[in-house]
Amino acid sequence: MDFIISKVEKLKDEMIQHRRFFHQHPETGWFTFFTTAEIIKKLKEYKYELKLGREIVSPEKREGLGSKEESLAALARARKLLDEKDHDLLKVMEDGLTGVVAEVDTKREGPCVAFRFDIDGVDVTESTKEDHRPFKEGFSSDIKSITHACGHDGHISIGLALAKIISENIDDFKGKFKFIFQTAEEGCRGAVGMEPTGILDGVDYLLGAHIGFQATQSKGVICGVNKFLSTSKFDVTFKGKSAHAAGAPQEGANALLAAAEAAIQMHSITRHSGGTTRINVGKLIAGEGRNVIAPNAFMACETRGVTTELNDFMKNKCMNIVEGVAKIHSVDYEVRQTGGTAGGDSSQFITDLIYESSCESPYIENDLIVKNYDFGACEDYAHFMRTVQNAGGQSGYLMIGTFLDAGHHNECFDFDEYALLAGLDIFLRTAYKLSQK
Ligand SMILES: [Zn+2]
Numbered sequence: 026m027d028f029i030i031s032k033v034e035k036l037k038d039e040m041i042q043h044r045r046f047f048h049q050h051p052e053t054g055w056f057t058f059f060t061t062a063e064i065i066k067k068l069k070e071y072k073y074e075l076k077l078g079r080e081i082v083s084p085e086k087r088e089g090l091g092s093k094e095e096s097l098a099a100l101a102r103a104r105k106l107l108d109e110k111d112h113d114l115l116k117v118m119e120d121g122l123t124g125v126v127a128e129v130d131t132k133r134e135g136p137c138v139a140f141r142f143d144i145d146g147v148d149v150t151e152s153t154k155e156d157h158r159p160f161k162e163g164f165s166s167d168i169k170s171i172t173h174a175c176g177h178d179g180h181i182s183i184g185l186a187l188a189k190i191i192s193e194n195i196d197d198f199k200g201k202f203k204f205i206f207q208t209a210e211e212g213c214r215g216a217v218g219m220e221p222t223g224i225l226d227g228v229d230y231l232l233g234a235h236i237g238f239q240a241t242q243s244k245g246v247i248c249g250v251n252k253f254l255s256t257s258k259f260d261v262t263f264k265g266k267s268a269h270a271a272g273a274p275q276e277g278a279n280a281l282l283a284a285a286e287a288a289i290q291m292h293s294i295t296r297h298s299g300g301t302t303r304i305n306v307g308k309l310i311a312g313e314g315r316n317v318i319a320p321n322a323f324m325a326c327e328t329r330g331v332t333t334e335l336n337d338f339m340k341n342k343c344m345n346i347v348e349g350v351a352k353i354h355s356v357d358y359e360v361r362q363t364g365g366t367a368g369g370d371s372s373q374f375i376t377d378l379i380y381e382s383s384c385e386s387p388y389i390e391n392d393l394i395v396k397n398y399d400f401g402a403c404e405d406y407a408h409f410m411r412t413v414q415n416a417g418g419q420s421g422y423l424m425i426g427t428f429l430d431a432g433h434h435n436e437c438f439d440f441d442e443y444a445l446l447a448g449l450d451i452f453l454r455t456a457y458k459l460s461q462k
């Protein structure tokens with residue numbers, strides 16, 4: 026299959042250019058307006074049929090949407106960045122129905138192969154240290170507090186290159202292809218908003234990948250990621266009653282104490298013997314003044330479990346705690362789900378294929394190939410993966426090796442762009458294995 030090398034090499038400069046372009050203009054969550062518009066432009070050029078807006082996102086199923094003001098600010102920035110002739114592309118995205126699904130039918134009988142690429146950035150301000158390459162070479166983020174600090178800029182670049190090659194060589198293939206460019210992966214909010222629209226209906230094989238994470242050596246790869254943790258993200262607000270802290274404390278209802286007690290109780294949940302679980306209260310804001318019984322409190326929480334069932338166990342315990350402390354302190358409460366995803370394992374059939382592709386790839390060194398790996402963290406992809414597997418399809422997830430300057434979500438995050446070529450090569454080889462005519 027060495028004809029693949031020349032196809033990959035031909036796109037090397039373009040891939041790096043795309044990656045750096047998206048790196049410069051990061052957006053977060055559901056508000057990836059500019060990013061989506063730029064991806065649409067390219068996919069149209071490659072002659073794909075596109076599904077957009079309400080066809081691929083269920084507005085009310087979106088989690089962690091963000092405020093109207095944030096949405097408007099992101100839209101205004103997208104307008105500024107886009108050429109005026111492309112402003113119409115934003116219409117279908119309304120208040121944040123972003124992301125795009127591209128499809129092509131070879132009109133020859135065969136499987137439906139889908140690929141998923143995430144496209145959002147991270148809420149972190151990019152480093153301006155002299156030795157931070159994006160800054161040094163002039164392609165760092167153009168906005169404070171948002172950075173492509175997880176590598177999704179690279180994922181977009183790989184996805185576009187793969188779509189271009191498959192389209193240009195469509196006579197080599199049978200069946201159908203689907204490219205899912207998904208937003209709001211950070212915080213595990215996007216997949217649950219897209220899946221209900223049926224974008225995965227009829228998908229036989231679904232493949233996804235991440236640059237880096239536990240694949241920390243360039244020319245290395247992890248072929249099949251297992252033990253994705255299931256997670257729930259939720260906010261809790263307590264509403265009590267203010268009163269004079271010395272004169273009439275008995276008349277108050279202390280929301281601060283309710284939240285503090287809930288945080289400690291959540292972290293003290295007796296663990297399930299069935300496997301790994303996690304809990305974190307990452308934020309707690311409460312109270313108004315030193316001499317006032319605190320009338321309000323806010324907590325941002327998350328649970329994780331090695332299976333969906335174990336995560337549900339943790340989440341249910343948390344709900345009991347919230348209800349219990351609310352009763353103790355006579356306060357009201359509200360819980361709002363802001364994100365979450367299923368757990369699961371890659372299908373071994375896909376892992377085996379990725380392994381074969383990796384062994385053949387000139388961009389991978391054989392002694393740096395890891396066949397199976399237990400992730401022990403969360404990825405929104407797992408929700409898509411579980412959906413496809415439950416419907417009888419097969420789905421896998423690989424990690425593309427790269428040396429990292431700093432960990433994911435760090436202000437100094439950057440990756441070896443060699444990983445773009447390795448990722449494209451493995452995806453393309455696997456596409457040929459699944460669907461060559
Ligand atoms: Zn991330």
Ligand SMILES: [Zn+2]
Pocket residue numbers: 175176177210235
């Ligand atoms: Zn990521």
